[in-house]
Amino acid sequence: MGGRPLATNRFTPVVTPQALHDLVPQTPQAARTVEAARGRIQAILRGQDDRLLMLVGPCSIHSEAEALLYAQRLAETRRRWGGELELVMRVYVEKPRTTLGWRGFLLDPELDGHLDLNAGLRRTRTLMRAVNELGVPVATEVLDPNTPPYLADQLAWACIGARTVESQIHRVVASGLPCPVGFKNGTSGSVKVAADAVVTAQAEHAWWTVGPDGAPGLHLTPGNPDGHVVLRGGWDGPNADLASVRRAAAQLSAARLNPALVVDCSHANSGSDHTRQGAVARSVLAHLAPGGPVRGLMLESQLHGGRQPFPASGQAPLFGVSVTDACLSWEDTQDVLAEAAATVRALRCAPEFDWREPVA
Ligand SMILES: O=C[C@H](O)[C@H](O)COP(=O)(O)O
Numbered sequence: 637m638g639g640r641p642l643a644t645n646r647f648t649p650v651v652t653p654q655a656l657h658d659l660v661p662q663t664p665q666a667a668r669t670v671e672a673a674r675g676r677i678q679a680i681l682r683g684q685d686d687r688l689l690m691l692v693g694p695c696s697i698h699s700e701a702e703a704l705l706y707a708q709r710l711a712e713t714r715r716r717w718g719g720e721l722e723l724v725m726r727v728y729v730e731k732p733r734t735t736l737g738w739r740g741f742l743l744d745p746e747l748d749g750h751l752d753l754n755a756g757l758r759r760t761r762t763l764m765r766a767v768n769e770l771g772v773p774v775a776t777e778v779l780d781p782n783t784p785p786y787l788a789d790q791l792a793w794a795c796i797g798a799r800t801v802e803s804q805i806h807r808v809v810a811s812g813l814p815c816p817v818g819f820k821n822g823t824s825g826s827v828k829v830a831a832d833a834v835v836t837a838q839a840e841h842a843w844w845t846v847g848p849d850g851a852p853g854l855h856l857t858p859g860n861p862d863g864h865v866v867l868r869g870g871w872d873g874p875n876a877d878l879a880s881v882r883r884a885a886a887q888l889s890a891a892r893l894n895p896a897l898v899v900d901c902s903h904a905n906s907g908s909d910h911t912r913q914g915a916v917a918r919s920v921l922a923h924l925a926p927g928g929p930v931r932g933l934m935l936e937s938q939l940h941g942g943r944q945p946f947p948a949s950g951q952a953p954l955f956g957v958s959v960t961d962a963c964l965s966w967e968d969t970q971d972v973l974a975e976a977a978a979t980v981r982a983l984r985c986a987p988e989f990d991w992r993e994p995v996a
């Protein structure tokens with residue numbers, strides 16, 4: 637083969653899952669948050685709890701101080717709207733990229749390309765535990781199939797993203813996760829690939845991974861009964877409107893799946909314009925119906941709105957501003973949450989109707 641010679645492959649050993657758990661052990665307080673939230677999210681998805689699941693938080697975590705400040709504020713918001721909303725914080729530490737870019741705090745916690753994965757694992761686990769200890773449940777995207785043995789006990793909700801939803805190994809991993817898993821529709825907009833992922837993840841599988849001591853092994857997974865589809869729009873545009881929601885729910889019902897849906901108000905549903913997330917959320921709230929398929933919303937939200945260019949090496953990022961996708965500001969997020977809570981209250985007094993009927 638001609639061309640440029642490849643750079644030399646290098647290998648750096650990584651801590652075992654057990655060593656990380658010994659270093660950052662689970663605490664009873666954090667475990668209570670995780671367990672209780674998993675049960676409540678399951679009940680919402682199954683239609684046994686009429687509150688809305690609200691997955692809110694930064695597109696990506698790049699600083700513990702920022703994330704903890706956000707979590708402290710969210711803890712207060714959770715108390716305020718707990719009767720109407722199940723608020724879960726996005727603690728997203730692995731970023732899938734369309735082509736190239738920073739791959740997240742877990743792999744590169746210093747944002748400088750040094751890829752200190754051991755520090756990333758320790759700092760991520762410490763952060764997730766601290767968020768749970770504040771009483772705020774944690775949601776994340778599971779991107780690298782190697783991460784769950786290190787972090788799964790911290791998660792109340794997990795996501796398989798639009799770029800990996802068609803991947804066999806991600807579906808297999810989801811079948812072994814101990815929490816409800818949302819599957820995004822594909823980047824093309826295909827809901828079929830997400831519905832297929834729900835079916836695949838419901839089954840038992842064999843997942844080749846590492847055990848607590850880091851030795852490779854075969855994890856026989858039980859299957860995940862709480863997989864569901866997350867609508868995030870696609871190449872052809874948004875899919876948060878009533879017709880798209882009805883179509884997706886009908887597709888799931890036809891496949892004999894629970895038609896529960898979460899609508900991501902960001903990504904292709906907002907045209908990646910953070911200022912549109914509120915309008916997308918409001919449009920979904922306007923078509924919610926008692927007993928309808930939409931059980932939750934996702935917002936990409938930060939302390940401050942917008943985004944900043946990824947910081948050059950050695951340069952400190954602006955505090956509270958996303959370094960990946962542009963996010964809704966804290967204040968605008970609060971407005972959306974207040975409206976979501978008011979909608980849930982109003983729906984409790986609304987008559988049931990068949991959401992499948994087309995509006996005349
Ligand atoms: O949510 C985050 C981004 O949309 C996703 O990681 C893709 O980012 P990119 O298109 O900037 O690579």
Ligand SMILES: C=C(OP(=O)(O)O)C(=O)O
Nearest residue numbers: 695797798799820868903
């Ligand atoms: C990467 C994300 O979303 P998607 O997979 O929908 O692009 C995300 O939610 O951070």
